Amino acid sequence: MHFLILAILCSVSVSVLFKLVKRYNVTTEQMVAFGYVVALSLTYFLLTPDFKGLGFTEYVLQSESNWIFLTLGVLLPLGFIIMSKAVEHGGIVRTDAAQRLALFLQIIAAVVIFGEAITEMKTYGVIVAFFALFGLLYKPAGSLGNAKIAALSLAGVWLIWGTTGILFKIIALQGDGGVSLFMSFACAMVIMFTYLLIKRTQWTAPSLLAGIVLGVLNFGNILFYIKAHQFYKESPTIVYATMDVGVICLGTIIGAFAFKERISKVNIAGIALGILAILLLRL
Template identity: 30%
Template sequence: MIYLILSILSSTGIFVLFKLYDKYKVNTLQAIVVNYITACTVGLFYYNGEVVFSEITQAKWFYAALGLGFLFIAIFNVMALTAQKNGLSVASVASKMSVIIPIVFGIYVYNESIGTQKIIGIILALFAVYLTSLKVKEDKVVTHSIYLPILLFLGSGIIDTSINHFAPDDNIPLFSATIFAVSAIIGFIILSLKSVKQKNNFDLKSIPFGIALGIVNYYSIYFLLKALRVDGFESSSIFTINNVIIVAVSTLIGLLLFKERISKKNWIGILIAIVSIILVTLT
């Protein structure tokens, strides 16, 4: 359970940092690239063996890590477009509701247990995520660019499912580092092309903020994978608890630290989240 708690704290840290990016006018793309470089470095730091590129490319999980690296960048851009065209609440709901994909995958592929209580808990969790993610005066989900939330929903779900399915039990650090390395390379190429086209200078503020994001970003995945591999806990339960608590805690942090307004729907969502966690964990 300690791994799950640490994963939730790390993921919540990502939310806090993105809020600080907005407050301190940090160049998000630059910080994201620094973040991926940092996350890759942290992964290599935890890897005990010698890093041999030819051995990495021959590993069973290499192509999965390669694909996930591309997905990380692609879904990040889809998330940004969704927030711009459909609103922040839509982006939040679409990304977090995608938890249903790894849950269903775990039940059907890994033959995880499913009963009435667990089904009710999962359904309540989805309602909790939806209600908690809604913002005041921004509670519309269906908009003209409906394909963006759909892409975000599918992409986020595929990422969570793939990370759990392809990550090697004995080599999580190198697997994670490879994913972040691919994302860093793609991000650097995009950043370089934009810099040449728009002639933007690199903002030094992006370095410390990017390093901080990279550290919590790495640990959010590392500890989640560790939690998923603890005996006695099913992935469907872990993903449900993880996403619901992250949304609820992030909402409360928004209230306490950033003075965001929380509606009655948000409070109802938090209460439903607590009930759903109890139902899922006690099955």
């Protein structure tokens, strides 16, 4: 259970980090780029990926999964950038809920792509998830611009996290272990630094420090999540349900009490429906 607790803490801490860095001279793109340097290094030294005697470039050219690595290389950093906007305009509570509700996209993919039989409960879960998303994306029209940005960024978090989860599922089925994480982090890092160099960004020390923290939390979230699945290898439902519900609940508590985030009754209903949808999808 301690692996699950650590994974939940790391996941919610990423949202908290994005909330806090707005107070300092931190450039989100730089933070994300430096974060992938740290995540890549930790993956290499702790997970020791096996490239089967090939170098990095050779592996990319010869691998049949290079389209997956490249797609993840774009989606992973883009997801963090959009997530920062979602936290800023939509709050930690709804961002974490939208991220976890990406689960129902993966359930649909499990049926359409992986040929899994869908149960009656999962069908109900998908329906409830749609209503939950409407509740989470709703924001009272006090500031129309911010409301639009909040809705678009929350929808972006939901879509990108769902898509990346599906791609990681495909990679997991191919059985290449830590290599998938290493390749995806490497592609994301190259893309982010190339973009920043072209942009001629002015590098800042706070962005570097925030990136180190982000990289550790990102890697820790993935590592502890994998460890939890290994520990509960006979009961993956425990991991899925506990992780998703735990993140939403902890995110709600921190957002409401630590950052005084205003949550409407519609949003609260959306969170409640989100938890119900996740439980139904896992039955």
